[in-house]
Amino acid sequence: MQTFRGPSSSGSAISTPPVAPFEVSELQQRARALEEExxxxxxxxxxxxxxxxxxxxxxxxxxxxxxxxxxxxxDAETASRSKDEFLAVLSHELRTPLNAILGWTHIVSDPREDAATVQHALEVIRRNAAVQLRVIEDLLDVSRCVTGKMRISADDIDLGDVVASAIDSVRLAAEARRVEIALHIDDPARGATGDAARLQQVVWNLLSNAVKFTPAEGRVDVRLERAGARAQIVVRDTGVGIARGFLPHVFERFRQEDTGTARKDGGLGLGLAVVRYLVEAHGGTVAAESAGEGRGATFTVTLPLRESGTDSARLAAPEQQVSLRHVRVLLVDDDDDTRELFTRMLTRAGATVESAACVEEALELLSSRELHVLISDIGMPGRDGYVLIDAIRRHADPRVHGIRAVAVTSYAGDHYRARAIDGGYDEYVAKPLDPGRFAATIAQLIGHPGRGHGGVG
Structure with a gap:
C-alpha cells in the first residue's frame, strides 16, 4: 500500500508522470485528422x-x-395581330372599290338607264378602279423597297415642278373636301438630282394624307425652301394630328393608328413607309411632327440640292401622240375582253392587229403572216407566254424567231420582268396599260419613227 507524501520541508515540486510515446503519436494523429477534417x-x-x-x-x-x-x-403575337389586321384591311380596301365597280356595271347593263346615269357610272367605275390600282401599286412598291429593287433614276429635275404636279393631282380631292392648299416656292430650292416621278409620288402621298385627315374648311400649307445645301419640302396641315404614342411608328410598314372596323379613313398604312424609302434613296430625310391629336401634323422632307447650281431643270417638251401606222401586230391573250381592249388601243394608234387566244393560234399566224411585233400575255392556261416565246426563238423561220416581242402581264414586279427578258422577250409591260406609253414602247422597240417620219414597210 502506497502512502501519500506531502510536500517536504525542503519545498520540492510535485513530479508529472511521464507520457508514453504511443500517446504522443496518437495525439499527433488526431491533430492531423482534425486538420484534414x-x-x-x-x-x-x-x-x-x-x-x-x-x-x-x-x-x-x-x-x-x-x-x-x-x-x-x-412580338410574335403582335406581329400575328398586325398581319391579321393588315389582311382584313387589305380585303376591305380591295373589295370596297370592287363592289362599286361590279354594282355600277350591273346598273349600266340595264338598257332603260339614261345617258346621264351611264356617264356617272363610268366615272364611278374609273375612280374606283384607280383606287384599286393604287392599293396594288403600294403593295408592289413596298415589295420593291424590302428587296432593294426599287429603281431610281438620277436626272436633273425641278423640285418646284415636282411639288406643283403633286398638288395638281390632289386638287380635286381637296376641293371636294373644302380643304385649301397654299403653295410657296423659293426659286433657289428648285434644282436637284433624282427621279421626278418617284419624288412626285413622295409629295403626293404626303398631300393625300394631309387632305384626307384635314376636316372641311381646313388648310394645307406646302413650302419648298432652301436650308443650307439642301432643299426642304414642308407639308403642314390643320387636321386631326398624330397621337404622341404613335408618332415613332408613323413610317413603319403596315402600321396604322386606327385599324378597327369603325375606322374613319381607308388605306393600307403603306404610303409613308414608301415615302421614307424613296426619300432615303435620294440621300434625303423625312420627319413627322405633331403636337397631338386634333392639332395638325407637319412632314418635312430634306433633299440635297444639285451641285452644279440652283437653276431650274429644263422643262421636258410635251409628249406627242405616237402613231403606229403601218405596224402589224400579233396580239396573244386568252382573255376575250383584254384582247378587245388592246386591239382598240393599238388600232387607234394606227396599227394593224392580228389576235390569237392561245400559243397554237399564235404560232400558226406567225408562220403565215408578215408581222412586226408580238404582244403576248404571260399567264395563259395550258401553254403560257414563256412556252410561246421559247417556241418562237427556236423556230427555223428567221421571220418568226427574229420578231420583236413584248410581254404584257398582270404578274408585276422586277422578278417577273427579269424572267420575261431572260426567257426571250425584248420588253415587259405590267397591266393596266397607259395607251400612250404602250404605243411609245412598241414604237421604240421596233425602231418605228412614230411621229410623222415615215413607217415600217
Missing part, C-alpha cells in the same frame, strides 16, 4: 458557395431567357 470542411464550404453562385447565375440566366422568350412571344 477542417481542410475538407473548407473545401466543402467553398464548393457549396460555388454551387450556390452557379445556381444563382443559372437562375438569372433562366430568368433572362424566359424574359426574352416572353418578349419574343409578345
Amino acid at each position: 477542417l481542410e475538407y470542411r473548407k473545401e466543402l464550404e467553398g464548393a457549396l458557395r460555388q454551387a450556390l453562385a452557379d445556381r444563382e447565375r443559372a437562375e438569372a440566366e433562366r430568368e433572362r431567357l424566359l424574359s426574352l422568350e416572353r418578349a419574343a412571344r409578345a
Whole structure:
C-alpha cells in the first residue's frame, strides 16, 4: 500500500508522470485528422458557395431567357395581330372599290338607264378602279423597297415642278373636301438630282394624307425652301394630328393608328413607309411632327440640292401622240375582253392587229403572216407566254424567231420582268396599260419613227 507524501520541508515540486510515446503519436494523429477534417470542411464550404453562385447565375440566366422568350412571344403575337389586321384591311380596301365597280356595271347593263346615269357610272367605275390600282401599286412598291429593287433614276429635275404636279393631282380631292392648299416656292430650292416621278409620288402621298385627315374648311400649307445645301419640302396641315404614342411608328410598314372596323379613313398604312424609302434613296430625310391629336401634323422632307447650281431643270417638251401606222401586230391573250381592249388601243394608234387566244393560234399566224411585233400575255392556261416565246426563238423561220416581242402581264414586279427578258422577250409591260406609253414602247422597240417620219414597210 502506497502512502501519500506531502510536500517536504525542503519545498520540492510535485513530479508529472511521464507520457508514453504511443500517446504522443496518437495525439499527433488526431491533430492531423482534425486538420484534414477542417481542410475538407473548407473545401466543402467553398464548393457549396460555388454551387450556390452557379445556381444563382443559372437562375438569372433562366430568368433572362424566359424574359426574352416572353418578349419574343409578345412580338410574335403582335406581329400575328398586325398581319391579321393588315389582311382584313387589305380585303376591305380591295373589295370596297370592287363592289362599286361590279354594282355600277350591273346598273349600266340595264338598257332603260339614261345617258346621264351611264356617264356617272363610268366615272364611278374609273375612280374606283384607280383606287384599286393604287392599293396594288403600294403593295408592289413596298415589295420593291424590302428587296432593294426599287429603281431610281438620277436626272436633273425641278423640285418646284415636282411639288406643283403633286398638288395638281390632289386638287380635286381637296376641293371636294373644302380643304385649301397654299403653295410657296423659293426659286433657289428648285434644282436637284433624282427621279421626278418617284419624288412626285413622295409629295403626293404626303398631300393625300394631309387632305384626307384635314376636316372641311381646313388648310394645307406646302413650302419648298432652301436650308443650307439642301432643299426642304414642308407639308403642314390643320387636321386631326398624330397621337404622341404613335408618332415613332408613323413610317413603319403596315402600321396604322386606327385599324378597327369603325375606322374613319381607308388605306393600307403603306404610303409613308414608301415615302421614307424613296426619300432615303435620294440621300434625303423625312420627319413627322405633331403636337397631338386634333392639332395638325407637319412632314418635312430634306433633299440635297444639285451641285452644279440652283437653276431650274429644263422643262421636258410635251409628249406627242405616237402613231403606229403601218405596224402589224400579233396580239396573244386568252382573255376575250383584254384582247378587245388592246386591239382598240393599238388600232387607234394606227396599227394593224392580228389576235390569237392561245400559243397554237399564235404560232400558226406567225408562220403565215408578215408581222412586226408580238404582244403576248404571260399567264395563259395550258401553254403560257414563256412556252410561246421559247417556241418562237427556236423556230427555223428567221421571220418568226427574229420578231420583236413584248410581254404584257398582270404578274408585276422586277422578278417577273427579269424572267420575261431572260426567257426571250425584248420588253415587259405590267397591266393596266397607259395607251400612250404602250404605243411609245412598241414604237421604240421596233425602231418605228412614230411621229410623222415615215413607217415600217
